[in-house]
Amino acid sequence: MRTVPHKKEIRHWSNGLLVLVCLSVNVYAQKARTPGYDFRSAAALVASLENHNGQYLLSLTNNTERELRGLARLSLGTDTTQIEVGQLTILVPANETKLYLLKGLATQGEFYTLRLYNDGQALLYYKIAAVRRVSDGVLTQAETVALTGGGASINNAAPKPAPAVAPAVSHPVPNEIQVKIRIAAGAQPDDPFVLVFELSGQRSLFDATLQMTLGTTKATKPVSINRQAVVEFNTPGEVGDGKLAYVLTRKDGSIALQGETTLDKLFSDDVLTVSDIRTDKTGYAPGETARLTIMLEGGSPEGYRLDITVHDAQDNQFFSTVLHGKDGVREQPLLLGLPNDAKERVVVKFKLYDAANNALFDSGEREITINEKP
Secondary structure, eight states, X not given: OBOOOOTTOEEXXXXXXXXXXXXXXXXXXXXXXXXXXXXXXXXXXXXXXXEETTEEEEEEEEOSSSOEEEEEEEEEEOSSEEEEEEEEEEEEOTTEEEXXXXXXXXXXXXXXXXXXXXXXXXXXXXXXXXXXXXXXXXXTTSEEEEOBOOOOEEEOSOOOOOOOOOOSXXXXXXXXXXXXEEEEBOSSTTSOOEXXXXXXXXXXXXXXXXXXXXXXXXXXXXXXXXXXXXXXXEOOSOOTTOEEEEEEEOTTSOEEEEEEEEHHHHHHHTOEEEEEEEESSSOBOTTOEEEEEEEEEEOOTTOEEEEEEEEOTTOOXXXXXXXXXXXXXXXXXXXXXXXXXXXXXXEEEEEEEETTTOOEEEEEEEEXXXXXXX
């Protein structure tokens, strides 16, 4: 992959196809795996937004063998409320990085939501993350663009519980049906995301109906639950504010289950990425010990595994370790002893996996500067 390097940068890459954010969340991915941050696998496409002293730089890296054509929609604001600042047409060649310097944004913010669509208007990538602040960097290689449209408000706060609806027939059994909703990749790279409803119950429920509403789209499918059942819906191209409502109705018309959530929450619940690798110094002398802090964004209910290797300037590996973490652990400290003969730089490479199924969430690298001896 050809990248446009700049200082204090984590470069993300993968040869895999994905299912983005993070909250940071990345989208070409495997069938039936949760989307990674960001072209539909956790690292096929990597996106980030940086604030360079008030100038916003959008970086899109396409790690696939096909060019990406489509539309990017961006919102800015707080972690709970954002304003859509506009959209732009994107074209990212295969295995390349494209930088867009966003001109004249009317809204500023510390958090952003990014949606990427293919030229068929199918949603390919979805990411919520903090804007990275960068004090230095190379902007001359970026294409300056002005966004069009914008103005819509997005609420990323946790949804309020759905109001109770009295069923036509009363069934006193509590928690008769449970549901887990997740997002998976489509069967083909350009297919939209799939909403997967995993239903379970202590008793069977036959000839029921599951209806979901996302944006202005409503879809209904029949379902019978014999202890467990799985129902899938393709996501529409336009998801509105991202609010998802669902109702499971029995054969007699009574409601067995209903609720609401948001795409934001679904993506952030099961998506984990490395947002930054921080150092305690800007540069090190050969033989020094570097204190690193690996920052994570998003969530992985079953935990995660982080594989680390470190290489010298000639790409010779001299260190490796494997870190494990539980969901909710957002920082991983790492002490790194540098070789006495280290020159120019060392490169920290990482691969982040879901502990439950070994699916790749994210991968990339971070350069550490080695100062010359006086």
